[in-house]
Amino acid sequence: MQILEVAISxxxxxxxxxxxxxxxxxxxxxxxxxxxxxxxxxxxxxxAILDLKACEGGMKTLPWExxxxxxxxxxxxxxxxxxxxxxxALENQQEDIDFMKLLFHSAFEKHExxxxxxxxxxxxxxEFMGSYIRRRQKEGAMRSVDPxxxxxxxxxxxxxxxxxxxxxxxxxxxxxxxxxEAADEFASILLNGIKR
Amino acid sequence: MQILEVAISxxxxxxxxxxxxxxxxxxxxxxxxxxxxxxxxxxxxxxAILDLKACEGGMKTLPWExxxxxxxxxxxxxxxxxxxxxxxALENQQEDIDFMKLLFHSAFEKHExxxxxxxxxxxxxxEFMGSYIRRRQKEGAMRSVDPxxxxxxxxxxxxxxxxxxxxxxxxxxxxxxxxxEAADEFASILLNGIKR
DNA sequence: GTCTATAAATAGATAGAC
DNA sequence: GTCTATCTATTTATAGAC
Numbered sequence: 001m002q003i004l005e006v007a008i009s010x011x012x013x014x015x016x017x018x019x020x021x022x023x024x025x026x027x028x029x030x031x032x033x034x035x036x037x038x039x040x041x042x043x044x045x046x047x048a049i050l051d052l053k054a055c056e057g058g059m060k061t062l063p064w065e066x067x068x069x070x071x072x073x074x075x076x077x078x079x080x081x082x083x084x085x086x087x088x089a090l091e092n093q094q095e096d097i098d099f100m101k102l103l104f105h106s107a108f109e110k111h112e113x114x115x116x117x118x119x120x121x122x123x124x125x126x127e128f129m130g131s132y133i134r135r136r137q138k139e140g141a142m143r144s145v146d147p148x149x150x151x152x153x154x155x156x157x158x159x160x161x162x163x164x165x166x167x168x169x170x171x172x173x174x175x176x177x178x179x180x181e182a183a184d185e186f187a188s189i190l191l192n193g194i195k196r
Numbered sequence: 197m198q199i200l201e202v203a204i205s206x207x208x209x210x211x212x213x214x215x216x217x218x219x220x221x222x223x224x225x226x227x228x229x230x231x232x233x234x235x236x237x238x239x240x241x242x243x244a245i246l247d248l249k250a251c252e253g254g255m256k257t258l259p260w261e262x263x264x265x266x267x268x269x270x271x272x273x274x275x276x277x278x279x280x281x282x283x284x285a286l287e288n289q290q291e292d293i294d295f296m297k298l299l300f301h302s303a304f305e306k307h308e309x310x311x312x313x314x315x316x317x318x319x320x321x322x323e324f325m326g327s328y329i330r331r332r333q334k335e336g337a338m339r340s341v342d343p344x345x346x347x348x349x350x351x352x353x354x355x356x357x358x359x360x361x362x363x364x365x366x367x368x369x370x371x372x373x374x375x376x377e378a379a380d381e382f383a384s385i386l387l388n389g390i391k392r
Numbered sequence: 393g394t395c396t397a398t399a400a401a402t403a404g405a406t407a408g409a410c
Numbered sequence: 411g412t413c414t415a416t417c418t419a420t421t422t423a424t425a426g427a428c
Contacts, residue, residue: 031396
């Protein structure tokens, strides 16, 4: 629906309280009354967005559903595992910049989207990749390091890089690099960093 | 001043448009009129905060002013350089959580604080540490990797870790680790990751 | 389903007394 | 320096016609 689309983009740009129903209506090309016919309150509209994005958007691409990663895990091809994870993550994040922004706003404003995202997606990645690292440690391929901390370091590289691209880099040309190159380098740094 | 203090904390929690002058006045224990006597407009109050925090807070601790880091750089003690940088950054960030939050809000809302911070602090770190990495590459101690990308990876670990601590971890006990341990591990990962 | 018109509440900001 | 009272514009939300 047109209203939802423009609302997503406006909430992403300016947060919840920074976005007026008037601007949403204008951007959607309808009257404010029409907005309130579809969504009884502004909060209800916001919730509709969260529901939509939480299901359709950020959460569906669980890394272990990617056949490339599953295959690489079976073969214990560390580089392929982390490189592919990084590439998929960077591409998803850049594809849905609005969702990323919404997510950060939610985290700051303590909306429940942040909690849902944390419980449903972030913590699963920590669990899943953490157990892979633990296995490779037992096999002697990786040195002794807290798998959760290693994953935090890796996720930090990915998320921070995306955030920089989203918030700063466009137009500023600080670091002009493809997702493929970035994924390659981040995976190399982490794996050399934690290998035995 | 009491008004500034509570305004910082409220703007950090809810952003600029999410914070009303009424709530600021209440929290400061004065009337709204008093707020407007001190700061002609809400925007002016916000600017006063930015000026204050930009000078007193986040910007003053330039890493190359730390004697420990200067010394370590002269001795080419890579671990000491990056470990100390990480420790100082993590401690500063945790000390001034409100400033961090304000900074992120600013970045999203496209206020000028974000630009100031970027131009005055972030880009200097990239320059400074980038040139250190370049020197160590020439000396054969580090492999060929874009110094800016390496720094982005490292800053990503630090900022992401802080963000997680600030936004999620308190109470959730996902990753209970001291700044010292985290700094140690992040420096190890980066340096092993990019060494020759 | 959508609009015009309008209500009700809240926002930022000012006047003027103490 | 601070307060009470008030103003104006904006914001969320509703009523009712088409």
